[in-house]
Amino acid sequence: MSTTGTALDTGEQIGAIATLRRGIHYSPELTEGFRVTLLLALIASIGQVIVPVTVQRTVDHGLNAPGGPDVSYVVEMGIAAALAISLTSWASYAMTRRLFATSERGLATLRIKAFRHVHDLPLLTQNTERRGALVSRVTSDVDQVSQFLVFGGLLLIVSVGQVLVATVVMVIYSWQLALVVWVCFAPLFLSLRYFQQKLSAAYGVVRGQVGVMLSAIAEPVVGAAVVRSYAVEDRTQARIDEAIDEYKAASTRAQGFTAFSFSLGGVSAGLANAGVIVVGVWLGFAGDITAGTVLAFAYLVTLFVGPVQMGTQILTDAQNAIVSWRRVIGILDTPADLVDPGPDGATLPHRAADVCFRHVLFAYPGGPPVLRDIDLEIPAGRRVAVVGETGSGKSTIAKLLTRLMDPTEGAVLLDGVDVRSISQQSLRRSVVLVPQEGFLFDDTVAANVRYGRLDATDEEIVAAADAIGLGDWLAGLPRGIATQVGQRGESLSAGERQLVALWRAQLADPDLLVLDEATSAVDPALEMRIGQALERLMTGRTSVTIAHRLTTAERADEVVVVDRGRIVQRGPHAELAQQDGSVYASLYASWVAQQGR
Amino acid sequence: MSTPLVPMSVNGRWVGIAWAGRGFPAGARVRRGVVSERRSRRGTTSDGFRVLWVAIKREPWIFAVSTLGSVLFGALTVADAWVLGWATDHVVLPAFDTGEIAPELLLAVVALFLGVAILRAVGIVARRLGAGVMQYRMQAHTRRAVTRQYLSLPMEWHQRHPTGQLLSNANSDVEAAWGPIAPLPMAVGTVAMMVIAIAQMFAADLVLAMVGLLVFPAVVVANLGYQHYASPLMTKAQQLRAELSEVAHESFDGAMVVKTLGREAEETDRFAEIALRLRDVNIRAGRIRAAFDPILAALPSLGVLVVLAVGVARVVSGATDPGAVVTVSYLLTIVSFPIRSIGWLLGEFPRSVVGYERVQHVLEATGEMTYGAEPATRSAGGARLEVRHLGYRYDPEQSLLDDVSFTAEPGRTVALVGATASGKSTLTGLMTRLVDPDEGAVLLDGTDLRELAQGELASVVSLVPQTAFLFDDTVRGNVTLGADVPDGAVWEALRAAQADGFVAALPHGLDTRLGERGTSLSGGQRQRISLARALVRRPRLLVLDDATSAVDPEVEARILEALRSGAQESTLVVVAYRKATIALADEVVHLEDGRVADRGTHDELLARSPAYAHLVNAYEVAAELVGEAE
Numbered sequence A: 001m002s003t004t005g006t007a008l009d010t011g012e013q014i015g016a017i018a019t020l021r022r023g024i025h026y027s028p029e030l031t032e033g034f035r036v037t038l039l040l041a042l043i044a045s046i047g048q049v050i051v052p053v054t055v056q057r058t059v060d061h062g063l064n065a066p067g068g069p070d071v072s073y074v075v076e077m078g079i080a081a082a083l084a085i086s087l088t089s090w091a092s093y094a095m096t097r098r099l100f101a102t103s104e105r106g107l108a109t110l111r112i113k114a115f116r117h118v119h120d121l122p123l124l125t126q127n128t129e130r131r132g133a134l135v136s137r138v139t140s141d142v143d144q145v146s147q148f149l150v151f152g153g154l155l156l157i158v159s160v161g162q163v164l165v166a167t168v169v170m171v172i173y174s175w176q177l178a179l180v181v182w183v184c185f186a187p188l189f190l191s192l193r194y195f196q197q198k199l200s201a202a203y204g205v206v207r208g209q210v211g212v213m214l215s216a217i218a219e220p221v222v223g224a225a226v227v228r229s230y231a232v233e234d235r236t237q238a239r240i241d242e243a244i245d246e247y248k249a250a251s252t253r254a255q256g257f258t259a260f261s262f263s264l265g266g267v268s269a270g271l272a273n274a275g276v277i278v279v280g281v282w283l284g285f286a287g288d289i290t291a292g293t294v295l296a297f298a299y300l301v302t303l304f305v306g307p308v309q310m311g312t313q314i315l316t317d318a319q320n321a322i323v324s325w326r327r328v329i330g331i332l333d334t335p336a337d338l339v340d341p342g343p344d345g346a347t348l349p350h351r352a353a354d355v356c357f358r359h360v361l362f363a364y365p366g367g368p369p370v371l372r373d374i375d376l377e378i379p380a381g382r383r384v385a386v387v388g389e390t391g392s393g394k395s396t397i398a399k400l401l402t403r404l405m406d407p408t409e410g411a412v413l414l415d416g417v418d419v420r421s422i423s424q425q426s427l428r429r430s431v432v433l434v435p436q437e438g439f440l441f442d443d444t445v446a447a448n449v450r451y452g453r454l455d456a457t458d459e460e461i462v463a464a465a466d467a468i469g470l471g472d473w474l475a476g477l478p479r480g481i482a483t484q485v486g487q488r489g490e491s492l493s494a495g496e497r498q499l500v501a502l503w504r505a506q507l508a509d510p511d512l513l514v515l516d517e518a519t520s521a522v523d524p525a526l527e528m529r530i531g532q533a534l535e536r537l538m539t540g541r542t543s544v545t546i547a548h549r550l551t552t553a554e555r556a557d558e559v560v561v562v563d564r565g566r567i568v569q570r571g572p573h574a575e576l577a578q579q580d581g582s583v584y585a586s587l588y589a590s591w592v593a594q595q596g597r
Numbered sequence B: 001m002s003t004p005l006v007p008m009s010v011n012g013r014w015v016g017i018a019w020a021g022r023g024f025p026a027g028a029r030v031r032r033g034v035v036s037e038r039r040s041r042r043g044t045t046s047d048g049f050r051v052l053w054v055a056i057k058r059e060p061w062i063f064a065v066s067t068l069g070s071v072l073f074g075a076l077t078v079a080d081a082w083v084l085g086w087a088t089d090h091v092v093l094p095a096f097d098t099g100e101i102a103p104e105l106l107l108a109v110v111a112l113f114l115g116v117a118i119l120r121a122v123g124i125v126a127r128r129l130g131a132g133v134m135q136y137r138m139q140a141h142t143r144r145a146v147t148r149q150y151l152s153l154p155m156e157w158h159q160r161h162p163t164g165q166l167l168s169n170a171n172s173d174v175e176a177a178w179g180p181i182a183p184l185p186m187a188v189g190t191v192a193m194m195v196i197a198i199a200q201m202f203a204a205d206l207v208l209a210m211v212g213l214l215v216f217p218a219v220v221v222a223n224l225g226y227q228h229y230a231s232p233l234m235t236k237a238q239q240l241r242a243e244l245s246e247v248a249h250e251s252f253d254g255a256m257v258v259k260t261l262g263r264e265a266e267e268t269d270r271f272a273e274i275a276l277r278l279r280d281v282n283i284r285a286g287r288i289r290a291a292f293d294p295i296l297a298a299l300p301s302l303g304v305l306v307v308l309a310v311g312v313a314r315v316v317s318g319a320t321d322p323g324a325v326v327t328v329s330y331l332l333t334i335v336s337f338p339i340r341s342i343g344w345l346l347g348e349f350p351r352s353v354v355g356y357e358r359v360q361h362v363l364e365a366t367g368e369m370t371y372g373a374e375p376a377t378r379s380a381g382g383a384r385l386e387v388r389h390l391g392y393r394y395d396p397e398q399s400l401l402d403d404v405s406f407t408a409e410p411g412r413t414v415a416l417v418g419a420t421a422s423g424k425s426t427l428t429g430l431m432t433r434l435v436d437p438d439e440g441a442v443l444l445d446g447t448d449l450r451e452l453a454q455g456e457l458a459s460v461v462s463l464v465p466q467t468a469f470l471f472d473d474t475v476r477g478n479v480t481l482g483a484d485v486p487d488g489a490v491w492e493a494l495r496a497a498q499a500d501g502f503v504a505a506l507p508h509g510l511d512t513r514l515g516e517r518g519t520s521l522s523g524g525q526r527q528r529i530s531l532a533r534a535l536v537r538r539p540r541l542l543v544l545d546d547a548t549s550a551v552d553p554e555v556e557a558r559i560l561e562a563l564r565s566g567a568q569e570s571t572l573v574v575v576a577y578r579k580a581t582i583a584l585a586d587e588v589v590h591l592e593d594g595r596v597a598d599r600g601t602h603d604e605l606l607a608r609s610p611a612y613a614h615l616v617n618a619y620e621v622a623a624e625l626v627g628e629a630e
């Protein structure tokens, strides 16, 4: 198995029917009690016919009854129609209610599944899509589908039903005229497919453009400091404006198609009306038909045209929803490369883990290998420092070790077990990475730290701070652990953010702790204090520390030197530093020089 | 003759219920208190019209076109009935009576029907396209205004407003605000149509018309009832959508943390909790809709039945003729559905008003940075920076920086040294006017930063922030930020930042796209691009906020060498911990708890300040300890 950072599925390949099928597969609730709902829908749709039919009959047999208006007939018809309307109204009520319930339940499931799946996607796949676009897939895209299912989907079915019912009634009145009506509508029906394709493409562009626009707006908001300090407001605004205009243009284009295809229905209706009169009169001359039938038929055409227009319009508007649905399904159809073996997977015992890289080769998707021939064994309980030039592949090793990515070739083993066959739950419990880019949630310090161990009490949290030497710093925070950290933790200083991330990892009580430049922004005195505290705490556990400040290497049991994707040296600091001309020796020399020693 | 008998959607909006917001609505946290959840109906309705009026004033021509289209459509819908009546009286009945027909008459029928249909189609296109164009244009205007505001509001304002909320303001709030534009032309057209239809009804038979008209107030009352019950739910749903996006946004932003700690299930729970609440609110809204929909549909039908009953009685008594009964009941059927478009319009109002107010909140935000008119000195050589009695606080109760003063002479290097959270980054922000001080002033070549004209400061001062921020752009775009810089200069800057090597190895060199926030680079690589961005401008004052924290010692040494080698004669202010960097400085400013604890050369401070020595010697002390242990 290989880690390929598969780009997210846009689902463009699958057709409307397939979309529906996949959609139902992911939201089984949608089909619950569907037959009953459909039955109710049919009853409700009869409601549309009652009044026209009543009008027609009362006019023919009541008002224009031979021998003068027949009042009692009209009243009876009226009462019967009123009762029928009550029944169909009730059916409509029951149907809508059910429809809302099933659609919303089904879509909530879809939304939640998709959200979860985004987190299950490989890190690299997550990175292929802009955050804004990912968010829109689990929020507004689902909303679009919901609107369609609730208002469009069933109406479409009902409309088709009505068209069929109207056709049957028309055929009963006069099959010739029914044929005329169908012939008039044939061009519309035939061109539908073409328009649907056009529309689907147009709405695809619109939905994609939403993501582009959101990212264009979000970027300078997140990077506000850079935009301001370099005074690139104008350029940034130009980029945003471009995205805004492109969205506008795409929407307008889609709207144009919609309007045009919808107006076709109106023209067909006019044709049908004229056709019925002309052919009706002509048939009348042949004696096949009466004036009453022609007039009744003119009325019936309405019953046909209405649902046809409704149906075409729903189809038109539905393209937007289908495109959205595909985007959501696209998430779920993208394989979660890092398959969790789940409960079948191995469970790591709660003790120091030993680590082994076996012939690991790794390449980022579409790129050259960034790690080659990595063979590395770290016995349990060892403190290892990984050092090397920037871009040499240290963070990549850390990500493989914690299974954020799987190696392209070779394997990573913990306690002799391939990480791919360890259950994620067990793996995440045992192995914790503090990444280079600290990220905090917009909440309190306490909430962020508790993320490491959910059942930790406030006392335990504070105790953990003391244990890693953060007590003094914590005491200096005006609101203590109740301090709000701001978005992404930005109300804290860069160093403080790292402290919280480290604290969080410590609370998680890992068997293998991987620190990727976790204290790069912390002042030396505090860093040393934390380093010593961690050393005590990590006794009996394994730790892998990546750092450019070589004090970590000096203190480690073993140093692993990475250079351009390969491990070039290993051993204790003192030994490596002696190897003249080696990568480590020169790194160390620079470090010492910097320290002004 | 056609459409009115069945429901329809207006410009792609399924009637009545708001087309869901796209993107990131704001977090409820912030929104609460901005707009009260429940507004009185009257308030919403009049506010809703006010919002619409803004749009009409802004786009009067498109509004006119789409309204005309709608009126045309309405008029022709009525005309359709008239054509049918005409065809019945002048073509069908005579033809069947006499058994013959003039071909011109048939031609006339075809021409009339088709003519009406084509004109109606034109009406539809004008209405739908017009409404769409108007809506999208208004959205674009507002989005431009909102994003301009984002770019001009100061950092402090940004720090107080979460990204999720700002995105929501620019996206779904804008969309909500202009939501009613979609059904607007239809509603206006409906009014026109109703006027025509009602006039015709009265022309046909006064009494029957009166009976039929009873339907209208009933429909209005039912609509108001619907609004009353549904609008609080819609507001609530909009709020939940906002929360949902905010959670999603933050959660995806922190995906790496979620993954490394295996918190996918908890994150999903957090999301699901809101998703399920949204589901429940939607289902509740659905029930209300389910109840009102059939009522609204049945009222006109019942009206028709009553008209028929009364009509037949009147025909019997000779007060009217059957034709009048048919006309009135037919007209009633025609207008009964479109009348609901007014309801859809009103139905959009609650969301629209909420969205509009939230957008207004951004547009009216004050605290925009004010600029003076002074130009910055552009002479060659470094600038002189003077920090004078600076005071700054984030928390009103606790000052962070207090009476900070120092001077960086042209071409000199000043190092800012201080413990974590001592206020160094805040100070660099003040020096580059990301924020303005509460007390004191920062002077560049003797001019207060606040007196400089907009854009002047950035032309002479560059800040390399502590956390590198890269744009989703090419390497070149990230370095030049759109400035017209020859590639040679870009490479030179990359070389000074020790980034030329890896950039050259990238698949497309300077044209390689870096992905959102530069994800495809390593931490140290990102930092060096960010450094090159500053260097390429040859600033007269360069401020480095711990800008080499993620690069290895060798590379860092080379960067320092490049900076020192004098290719750049800038004045330099560096935040640093490493002694080699500090030793380069002509003066060291030691910050302690937001105050200047001491100033002087590195050696002077080492000699006289134990706290300083403790801070910068920490590694050495630690190394000695290790050495002793061995």
Ligand SMILES: Nc1ncnc2c1ncn2[C@@H]1O[C@H](COP(=O)(O)OP(=O)(O)OP(=O)(O)O)[C@@H](O)[C@H]1O
Pocket: A124, A127, A364, A365, A367, A370, A388, A389, A390, A391, A392, A393, A394, A395, A396, A397, A436, B519, B520, B521, B522, B523, B524, B525, B550, B551, B552
């Ligand atoms: N998501 C990615 N896609 C493509 N290439 C990547 C990606 N992440 C890293 N790389 C490349 O892989 C190489 C190794 O990166 P890595 O992050 O492992 O370096 P590092 O040793 O941690 O460097 P630093 O010290 O700067 O953090 C770099 O050349 C980098 O450009």
Ligand SMILES: Nc1ncnc2c1ncn2[C@@H]1O[C@H](COP(=O)(O)OP(=O)(O)OP(=O)(O)O)[C@@H](O)[C@H]1O
Pocket: A486, A490, A491, A492, A493, A494, A495, A496, A521, A522, A523, B159, B394, B395, B400, B418, B419, B420, B421, B422, B423, B424, B425, B426, B427, B466
């Ligand atoms: N936006 C903010 N809102 C509230 N408090 C803030 C904000 N930014 C920083 N602070 C607080 O101000 C103090 C100083 O922060 P600053 O970033 O200036 O420190 P620093 O000296 O740069 O630290 P470091 O060495 O960690 O980068 C910290 O206690 C921090 O919590």
Ligand SMILES: [Mg+2]
Pocket: A394, A395, A396, A436, A516, B522, B523, B524
């Ligand atoms: Mg790294």
Ligand SMILES: [Mg+2]
Pocket: A493, A494, A495, B424, B425, B426, B466, B545
């Ligand atoms: Mg800082």
